[in-house]
Structures are given as C-alpha cells and as structure tokens.
Amino acid sequence: MLEARHLRIVRAISDTGSLTKAAVELGLTQPALTHQLHRMERMFGGTLFVRDRRGARPTALGLHVIERARVVLPSMDALVREARILAEGQDSTAPQVRVAIHPSPLPVAVVAALRELMPCGQISLRTESSGQRQLELLAAGALEVAILTEYPSLPMPRPAEIVVHEVVTEPLFVALSESHVLAEQEEISLADLSDESWIIPEDAEARTAEHLRHICDEAGIVPTVAYRVTSQVARDLVARGMAITLFQPTAAATDGLVFRPLKGSPAELRHVIAVRAASPVARYGAELAEAARASYWTHAARSTAYREWLGRHRRVGERRPRSRPAVQ
Template sequence: MLEARHLRIVRAISDTGSLTKAAVELGLTQPALTHQLHRMERLFGGALFIRDRRGARPTPLGLHVIERARFVLPSMDALVREARILAGGQDTAAPQIRVATHASPLPVAVVAALREVLPASQVSMRTEPSAQRQLELLAAGALEVAILAEYPSLPMPRPVEVVVHEVATEPLFVALSSRRALAAEQEVELALLAHESWILAEDADARSAEYLRQICDRVGMTPKIAYRVTSQVARDLIARGLAVGLFQPTAAASDGVVFRPLKGSPAELRHVIAVRAGSPVARYGAELAEAARASYWAHAARSPVYRDWLNRRRAVLNRM
C-alpha cells in the first residue's frame, strides 16, 4: 500500500539527485531507503530512477510520480494540521516555508527577511527556473514563496491563490567577447547581431527562446539559437567570440566577456516575489518584496556598466 512516507522518499531522491543524500535528509540508512524504493517500483510497475555514478535521475514514470507527489504531500500535511486543530489538539510544528527561486540577485535577501518576520519557521529553498512551474506549485500549496521573473511582453498568469509583488524591471544586456569591435560601443544595435550564434542557459525558463525570437522579430531578424549550455560553458563560448547571449545586467563579470546595453532597451525582465494566499507568509509579502528590492539595487550599484546605463537614463528623463 502506498503511504505518504513513500512519496517523501521519491521527492527527496529527486531533490538531492542521490540515494545517499536523500537517506541523510530523511534520517534513514541507505539500505533502508533502497529497500523502500524497490517496494515502490514494484508497486508502480517500473523503475522510478536511473542510478549510475552521476547519481539518480528520474525515469519518465518517476517524473510522473514526483510531479504528483509535489501536489499531494502539501495537501496531506495541511489535512493533518487542520485535523489536529479541529480535534482540540495543538500543532506545535514550526511553520514550513518552502521557497523556489530562479537565478537572480534576490534569494539571500528574501531568506534573511523570512528569518526576521517568521523567526520560528523552517525555511528551505530550491532552484526552479520555470516561472510557470513556480506559480503552479504555489497555487497547489507545494510552495509558500516563489522568486521568479517574467518577460513584460509575455506576462505570466496570476492565479487567485497567489499574491504577486513586483520588485524591479530591468533591461537585459548582450554578453559578447571583449575582443569584438562591438565591445567598444556604449550600446549595441540588436540588428547588428543578426548573424551571431545565440546562447540560452540549459536551465533557462521555457519562454526564453520565445522571447528572444519575439524581440529579434521586431528588427526583422531570426536568431540562430545554437547552444543550450551551463553558465560557465556559455561564458567560455562568448569569451572566444563564438556566441552572444542575453544576460541580466547584475551578472558578475568574467575574463573575456563584456556586457553591453542594447540600444533602445528592447529586452526586459521583471523580477517578482509571489506568495501563496492564506499561507503564514502572505501577510509579509510586501516586506519580502522590499527586502528583495533593496538587494537588487545594491547588486545594480556594483555593476559599472549597469550603473552607467542608469545614470544616462536618469539624465535623459531629467531633461524631458
């Protein structure tokens, strides 16, 4: 018979990518966890993970079970808490605050703010690059907080179960080799990149390719998306002059790579803090967004290229 603890095992293996790490996280011995996993695989009728020296990766069947587990477990936990309260008992467990984030300068500040406003809570965080997925998990009760980003021209839906606080909207800069002639320009015309090979991060949001094609279409070009690679490989390719890519303006500098604004700022990204309505965090959403905003602008101030762009923009606005 399937039990909640079985689903927790599957989720832990997926989150950690390792049976050994999952066993430590759950307080089990590895043989005990392996035995439970074999029982589940017999129950479901197939392997849930491919196990090799790289760790444990979900099979298609495993992905299906994991996805359902992420929705079912929070509902089961909530049922137990509510039942204890209705029965006159006391739920003494510390609030569980589950946070998902994409790559951004915001997560540390948000976690620190959570520690301030909910000091007794247990905060956990994991990376989830898909904004759509983050919102689905929030709406389903599988997360309390999401740190996500959306493209203003491709806005994400706003489920009624989710409260959204906007943090900042930034221009996206183009990353290119410092040896390129365009690196000497203060700003780069997007149309001048028509024949370049473009990079998308391997964990980029699913809409990133659609957005790149959208902004390129406005200047009559079709981007050649040649690489979907890790951030480090992306930077190496760019440094060698083999590719270009869109980056957040707060991205850290690296040897051989420069970031340049696109003329007219055709590409933008909006940073958002989303909280689940009715969760312990809901009342503090504005405070989390304010902490994230302060962190964002602190990172912006440390980027010379972004700082110069902001100063030029303020000067133009002041003359209007």
C-alpha cells in the same frame, strides 16, 4: 499499482520534452524509463506521449495525467516531510516556509528578511528555473514563497491563490567577447547581431527561447540558437568569441567578457516575489519585496555598465528607473 515514481516520470518527460533528458533528470537509464512509461500506458489504457524527431509531446490522455500529477505530487511530498518532522520529534506547529528561487540578486536578502520576520519558521530553499512551475507549486500548496522572473512581453498568469509583488523591471544586456568588433560600442543595435550564434542557458527562465525569438522578430532578424548549456559554459563560449547571449545587467564580470546594453532596451526581465495567499507568509509580502528591491539596487551599483546605463536613461532627480507597481 500506481506509485509516486510513475507520476514523477510523466512530469519529467513533460517538463523536458524528451525521454533522454527525463532519464538523466531522474537518474535512470533510458531503457528503464521507457519500460516504466510503457507500463504506465498499459495501466492507463492509452498512449501518454507521442514521440518523434521533435521530442516527446503529451497526448490528451497524457495531459490529463500530467495535470493530476502536478497536484498530487506536491501533496505527497508534503506528507513525507511532515511525517519525518513528527518522527524526529520536531515542533510540527512551527510554520513551514518553502521557498523556490531563480538565479538573481534577490534570494539571500529575501531569506534573511524571512528569518527576521518569522524567527520560528522552518525555512527551506530550492532552485526552480521555470517561473510557471513555481506558480503551479504555489497554487497547489507545495510552496509558500517564490522568487522568480518573467518577461514583461510574456507575462505569466496570476492565479487567485497567489499574491504577486513586482520588484523591478530591468533591461537585459548582451554578453560579448571583449575582442568582439562591437565590444567598444556604448549600446548595440539588435539588428547588428543578425549573424551571431546565440546561447540559451539551460538554467535560464523556461521561456527564454520564446522571448529571444520575439525580440529578434521585432528587429527583423532570425536568431541562430547554437548552444543550450549552463551559464558557466555560456560565459566561456562568449569569452572565446564563439557566441553571444543575454545576461542580467547585475551579472558579475568575467575575464574576456563584456556586457553591453541593447539600443531601445528591447529585452526586459521582471523580478517578482509571489506568496501563497493562504500561507502565514502572505502578510509579509510587501516587506519581502522591499528587501528584494534593496538587494537588487545594491548589486546594480556594483556593475559599471549598468551604472552608466542608468545614468543615461534615468530621469533628472530620479535615483532609479521606474519599476511597475506591485500587482496584488
């Protein structure tokens, strides 16, 4: 009999591209996960994933099951949550506001604004590094709000079920060891980093590697991605001079590490607030975006390197660099 845990397994394998990583994410041993996968393949009557040295890639049958799982699982999770609310005697009529976030200066201010705008709302918060995944959850009715990022050169689709408010588009800075030969430069050419080892933080936006390859290709270089680690480990590696990486310009300073702008700002990141059109939150989308924007510029003012960059690149009389207008 098909169970929710089976669908979670195929979704995890698809998201991570690896049986080993999926097992870690789900808290299973790899043999146990492999056994369950074989059981599902017998149940569905065909192979769900092709496994080779590059990882696990879904077959046509696997893609069909994964797509259905992404729709079914959020509904099942919502059913469990609602049933628990009723069992505990809570007010099930209070609007549920489920929020997914990506690490940035925005989430706390947006949640605070939500509490003021919807004081009776039942607000919950979760982290989701993939903007595409957040949009899928919104479209499936499993979220009401997503605070996410995307690369302007790799924009995500805007499903009809979602209203998108663009908050601000920022330049990404390169993080270097303070002892790096280029650390004293005001701005650094991407081409001058051709011999460096790069880090892709595991908690970065899912398309970070693709974005890095794209901007390096434009500069005529091929990046060597040597590490895929958490942001904290990335900071330690950079501080020791072992690698470099891209960071948001509002990132907090760390001993031994400096942030420097790239000449021409080839790497950009867009901050976005997305709300489900059919949710009670939709009417407050513009106000949430404004709260996010105010929080962003408060954090920006704390970064010396970013303040200096803004001073060099903003137009006369302009307090902030222009952000793209909201798409609604």
